[in-house]
Amino acid sequence: xxxxxxxxxxxxxxxxxxxxxxxxxxxxxxxxxxxxxxxxxxxxxxxxxxxxxxxxxxxxxxxxxxxxxxxxxxxxxxxxxxxxxxxxxxxxxxxxxxxxxxxxxxxxxxxxxxxxxxxxxxxxxxxxxxxxxxxxxxxxxxxxxxxxxxxxxxxxxxxxxxxxxxxxxxxxxxxxxxxxxxxxxxxxxxxxxxxxxxxxxxxxxxxxxxxxxxxxxxxxxxxxxxxxxxxxxxxxx
Numbered sequence: 527x528x529x530x531x532x533x534x535x536x537x538x539x540x541x542x543x544x545x546x547x548x549x550x551x552x553x554x555x556x557x558x559x560x561x562x563x564x565x566x567x568x569x570x571x572x573x574x575x576x577x578x579x580x581x582x583x584x585x586x587x588x589x590x591x592x593x594x595x596x597x598x599x600x601x602x603x604x605x606x607x608x609x610x611x612x613x614x615x616x617x618x619x620x621x622x623x624x625x626x627x628x629x630x631x632x633x634x635x636x637x638x639x640x641x642x643x644x645x646x647x648x649x650x651x652x653x654x655x656x657x658x659x660x661x662x663x664x665x666x667x668x669x670x671x672x673x674x675x676x677x678x679x680x681x682x683x684x685x686x687x688x689x690x691x692x693x694x695x696x697x698x699x700x701x702x703x704x705x706x707x708x709x710x711x712x713x714x715x716x717x718x719x720x721x722x723x724x725x726x727x728x729x730x731x732x733x734x735x736x737x738x739x740x741x742x743x744x745x746x747x748x749x750x751x752x753x754x755x756x757x758x759x760x761x762x763x
Contacts, residue, residue, distance in 0.1 A: 625690060648717060
């Protein structure tokens with residue numbers, strides 16, 4: 527329908543009421559505009575992102591360089607395993623009486639460093655002697671530095687008495703060894719060492735040396751058998 531106007535009303539409109547136009551308000555810093563509506567916030571965010579990216583790239587580059595240096599160093603030096611031999615052993619007493627073991631044992635070691643460019647600092651050498659899994663003595667050996675392509679010698683002496691509790695099976699094994707005149711004794715060396723590459727020293731490493739020995743008992747200067755030199759097992763742990 528068209529608008530109805532009456533001449534005597536001076537053109538006024540008396541139809542249905544017209545709602546006022548809606549007003550929209552925009553508050554800075556809120557809504558989807560984010561930092562794009564605030565140049566200062568947007569600039570700070572971009573700078574922070576650039577800094578984080580640069581730091582990550584620097585750390586990643588450093589890790590790659592260090593890895594390459596370690597790999598090249600390993601290719602150049604290629605450290606070979608040090609060789610330990612129990613070359614000689616003397617057992618003059620090994621008597622179990624009332625769960626107390628009386629012993630007198632000496633073991634000579636030959637230590638060979640086959641490396642051409644690496645020296646070794648032996649900062650600690652702890653020798654432990656055990657029989658059937660039970661340790662009966664511990665001694666510390668002198669520390670030393672071993673040069674490149676060098677052979678060194680060490681001696682461990684175990685002397686005294688110690689309580690050893692053996693079960694029926696272990697006691698039967700002890701009686702068999704006593705009848706045979708030779709005993710199966712395990713000697714372990716616990717080391718604290720450092721490697722030297724020219725003037726650079728490595729961090730401390732702790733290898734372990736295992737020597738399973740069959741040692742004849744010597745009585746009145748006569749041994750009941752012949753001791754055979756034994757190469758020991760090397761474990762970097």
